[in-house]
Amino acid sequence: MKAITQSKARSCWLLGVLLGISLGGCNQVDSNPIATEENTQPRVVATSTIITDLAEKVGGEEIQLTGILQPGVDPHVYEPTPADSQVLETADLILYNGYNLEPALINLMNAAGEKARKVAVGEVVKPLQLDGYEGKVVPDPHVWGSAENAIAMVNLIRYELIELSPAEAEIFTQRAAKLTNELQQLHNWINQQIQTIPPDKRQLVTTHDAFQYYAQTYGIAIAGTLIGLSTEEQPSAQTVTRLVEAIKKTQVPAIFAETTINPALITTVAQEASVKLAPRQLYSDSIGAKGSEADSYINMMVANTRTIVEALGGNYTSFQPTN
Incomplete structure (x- = not known):
């Protein structure tokens, strides 16, 4: 193409x-x-x-x-x-x-x-x-x-x-x-991977609200998001403050940036909340470029699960499907 x-x-x-x-x-x-x-x-x-x-x-x-x-x-x-x-x-x-x-x-x-x-x-x-x-x-x-x-x-x-x-x-x-x-x-593999995260650490904080289906299907809570369903939204100062307070209250070990959104603001949130920003970003609304770790739907889901599991204290094992 x-x-x-x-x-x-x-x-x-x-x-x-x-x-x-x-x-x-x-x-x-x-x-x-x-x-x-x-x-x-x-x-x-x-x-x-x-x-x-x-x-x-x-x-x-x-x-x-x-x-x-x-x-x-x-x-x-x-x-x-x-x-x-x-x-x-x-x-x-x-x-x-x-x-x-x-x-x-x-x-x-x-x-x-x-x-x-x-x-x-x-x-x-x-x-x-x-x-x-x-x-x-x-x-x-x-x-x-x-x-x-x-x-x-x-x-x-x-x-x-x-x-x-x-x-x-x-x-x-x-x-x-x-x-x-x-x-x-x-x-089945994603379910197994999420189960390796300590129960009190199975909480997800992301830039925008794109992971509700993932969270509900695989047993992980959405602890907060910077913006809502659409990236057209612009977060207010009050929204940022509330998210920082929620992060401090839940004591999540890490929060997550996304590949399609500039990480500057979520980085500021991490600094204000004194929490680690996960070293790997999540793929939310798009797969990755050809040749990347997330260049197909399945590879994207594997990459996201690895990112979440490793950042929240789980034990990641690679996905190896059989015919």
């Missing part, structure tokens, strides 16, 4: 210091040519890097897959480009997360993707209802935090690809079954 990148920056004045939350924006466009008599594979577009990865593993070379968001990009605040509009206009199937994870892309998709079937892959999962921006109760879009939820997403992707290309049903089904088996092993 060829990448076309675009970046943007936002900053806020907080606690007397200008601390920016950097939010990159870019898209990657598949190099496959537009379908012709020689190339009639269905054209599939995926929004988030997580859905792109799952769709690639199920669809393989039998589909033309374009992932709009590049690894490391925050879907909450991504600003679409003209190239995104072109890709959506020519799509046969658009796979997006839903629950308003990628609001600007959803708006563009509804305007430009008239030809395509649109499927909210994340909405196959019954959502947690949490306090969102400005106190509104909204569905939590970060459904992939549970590997069991990812299994449901894979099965929906398989179904939609078969609807799009019935002749490839057998191969889509085989790939989905293989991936589902590995995801089930991942789910």
Whole structure:
């Protein structure tokens, strides 16, 4: 795939210091040519890097897959480009997360993707209802935090690809079954890893509220977050003060930065609370770059679990799935 990148920056004045939350924006466009008599594979577009990865593993070379968001990009605040509009206009199937994870892309998709079937892959999962921006109760879009939820997403992707290309049903089904088996092993492994953390240390403090599904599925409490469900939010001085007090009260051994958000402010929180900032960052809304430790959904979940377990005093053992 060829990448076309675009970046943007936002900053806020907080606690007397200008601390920016950097939010990159870019898209990657598949190099496959537009379908012709020689190339009639269905054209599939995926929004988030997580859905792109799952769709690639199920669809393989039998589909033309374009992932709009590049690894490391925050879907909450991504600003679409003209190239995104072109890709959506020519799509046969658009796979997006839903629950308003990628609001600007959803708006563009509804305007430009008239030809395509649109499927909210994340909405196959019954959502947690949490306090969102400005106190509104909204569905939590970060459904992939549970590997069991990812299994449901894979099965929906398989179904939609078969609807799009019935002749490839057998191969889509085989790939989905293989991936589902590995995801089930991942789910069991994460449970085992979290259990090695001392019970009173199983508490998670992160930059934004993206780990509720992970926490509820694997038995770890959310002790606090700097901002809510969307990275569009800007924390107030009161929010920072409350989080510092919560950290001191719970005595968590470490708190966590995230790869898609500038760590400056959460670093300040760690200093104010006299707590260690975990040496490894969590992957929240995107997988890692190609070749990194988190360059697939499964690798991302393994990397996050390792980061949490090691920072909170557990005993990490590597994930070694069997066929």
